[in-house]
Amino acid sequence: xxxxxxxxxxxxxxxxxxxxxxxxxxxxxxxxxxxxxxxxxxxxxxxxxxxxxxxxxxxxxxxxxxxxxxxxxxxxxxxxxxxxxxxxxxxxxxxxxxxxxxxxxxxxxxxxxxxxxxxxxxxxxxxxxxxxxxxxx
Numbered sequence: 001x002x003x004x005x006x007x008x009x010x011x012x013x014x015x016x017x018x019x020x021x022x023x024x025x026x027x028x029x030x031x032x033x034x035x036x037x038x039x040x041x042x043x044x045x046x047x048x049x050x051x052x053x054x055x056x057x058x059x060x061x062x063x064x065x066x067x068x069x070x071x072x073x074x075x076x077x078x079x080x081x082x083x084x085x086x087x088x089x090x091x092x093x094x095x096x097x098x099x100x101x102x103x104x105x106x107x108x109x110x111x112x113x114x115x116x117x118x119x120x121x122x123x124x125x126x127x128x129x130x131x132x133x134x135x136x137x
Contacts, residue, residue, distance in 0.1 A: 006083050015111040019084050026075045029103035036098055065090045073101035078108050
């Protein structure tokens with residue numbers, strides 16, 4: 001069974017969460033709405049690296065965009081970055097939806113894993129940002 005993960009860079013660290021855990025912890029957060037223009041779509045990336053930006057990965061992401069339920073709120077970190085919901089945001093953009101539902105943590109949940117980068121120029125590993133991994137223990 002696949003475990004879906006999300007990761008975000010924070011200084012010299014990569015913070016990794018289980019999407020299932022984020023959803024559970026966000027259940028009681030209030031739902032708000034944000035304008036689509038609040039999100040910088042041109043600065044967001046589905047791919048961990050240039051090598052990952054291949055046709056197979058693109059098709060996989062497009063399938064996930066097509067299946068995305070735009071009525072489900074995006075889950076935002078305390079700093080406003082998206083922890084879960086990039087495919088929903090992409091679908092909302094494609095459909096011309098002007099506002100999306102969001103929930104936002106005031107304090108981020110404890111990450112499943114914290115990966116220290118050797119120096120601030122290091123690229124996150126493909127394993128971290130691929131979105132899926134079988135066993136992180």
